Amino acid sequence: MTNLKIFHHFGNYILWLRQIFKWPENHRMYYNETIRVAMDIGIGSLPIVFLISVFIGAVTAVQFSYQLGGQLIPKYYIGYIVRDMTIIELAPTITCLVLAGKVGSHMAAELGGMRQKEHIDAMEIMGVNTSSYLVLPKIVAAVVMIPILVTVAGFVSMIGGYLASVPTGVLSGAEFIRGLRSFFVPYNVFIMYVKAVVFAYILTNISVYQGYFVKGGSIELGEASTRAVVYSNILILLADYIIALVLTA
Numbered sequence: 001m002t003n004l005k006i007f008h009h010f011g012n013y014i015l016w017l018r019q020i021f022k023w024p025e026n027h028r029m030y031y032n033e034t035i036r037v038a039m040d041i042g043i044g045s046l047p048i049v050f051l052i053s054v055f056i057g058a059v060t061a062v063q064f065s066y067q068l069g070g071q072l073i074p075k076y077y078i079g080y081i082v083r084d085m086t087i088i089e090l091a092p093t094i095t096c097l098v099l100a101g102k103v104g105s106h107m108a109a110e111l112g113g114m115r116q117k118e119h120i121d122a123m124e125i126m127g128v129n130t131s132s133y134l135v136l137p138k139i140v141a142a143v144v145m146i147p148i149l150v151t152v153a154g155f156v157s158m159i160g161g162y163l164a165s166v167p168t169g170v171l172s173g174a175e176f177i178r179g180l181r182s183f184f185v186p187y188n189v190f191i192m193y194v195k196a197v198v199f200a201y202i203l204t205n206i207s208v209y210q211g212y213f214v215k216g217g218s219i220e221l222g223e224a225s226t227r228a229v230v231y232s233n234i235l236i237l238l239a240d241y242i243i244a245l246v247l248t249a
Contacts, residue, residue, distance in 0.1 A: 013209055019131035020139070030137055038141035041103055045149055052098055053153040056090050057082055057160030065170045075171040079179020082161035087188045091154040093240050096199035099146060100232035104207035107138055108228035111211030112221040120212070135208045139201065146200035147193055154192065191247050198239050203232040 024030040064081045120130045166173045207228040214224040
């Protein structure tokens with residue numbers, strides 16, 4: 001039965017995509033909704049992204065410094081490892097996992113509440129393509145804003161690594177900067193943005209699907225929000241593995 005449900009939801013989602021990506025009836029209305037969602041995702045998520053990124057960089061620097069203890073590897077490698085770990089993995093993956101909990105659950109709850117209060121039904125009676133109007137702006141806003149948040153996370157994470165290693169005397173500021181500038185591969189930045197875009201699309205689509213098709217009362221809405229976060233995180237980690245295989249093979 002579980003396998004049949006998976007195929008049912010997957011098929012339903014594929015058919016639903018045809019409604020989502022239809023040409024907008026009112027471009028200005030879609031534009032305003034996209035800007036609203038983009039501001040909500042971008043400005044609303046900056047504090048948590050800042051906080052998490054600082055500690056990601058700090059912990060990476062401290063742990064790698066511990067691993068270097070007593071070895072002949074130069075200390076400036078701490079900056080090098082913080083940079084590459086941040087760009088390739090930590091900034092896109094950890095940021096999107098957190099945003100799946102914050103942004104994804106909010107989208108699922110918003111659409112689920114509209115479904116339960118029959119706002120979606122009322123809009124459809126008025127001739128509005130709710131699948132497109134309520135979902136497409138969220139997808140566009142997420143695919144644009146989340147890579148920007150990942151970029152911010154990358155920079156802040158490196159600052160966190162600096163604050164955790166230089167003021168504490170682990171290495172000098174010049175050594176840390178030397179590490180940041182050593183062995184830089186621009187292709188790693190491309191990998192980061194590919195992950196950011198794919199993860200943004202995944203967490204948005206899973207969340208809006210769970211909210212749009214919710215049935216029942218408040219308990220079911222809570223379960224839908226939980227499923228949105230859990231399924232998004234699982235698929236993000238799976239996509240992370242696949243992208244790593246494809247782009248680093």
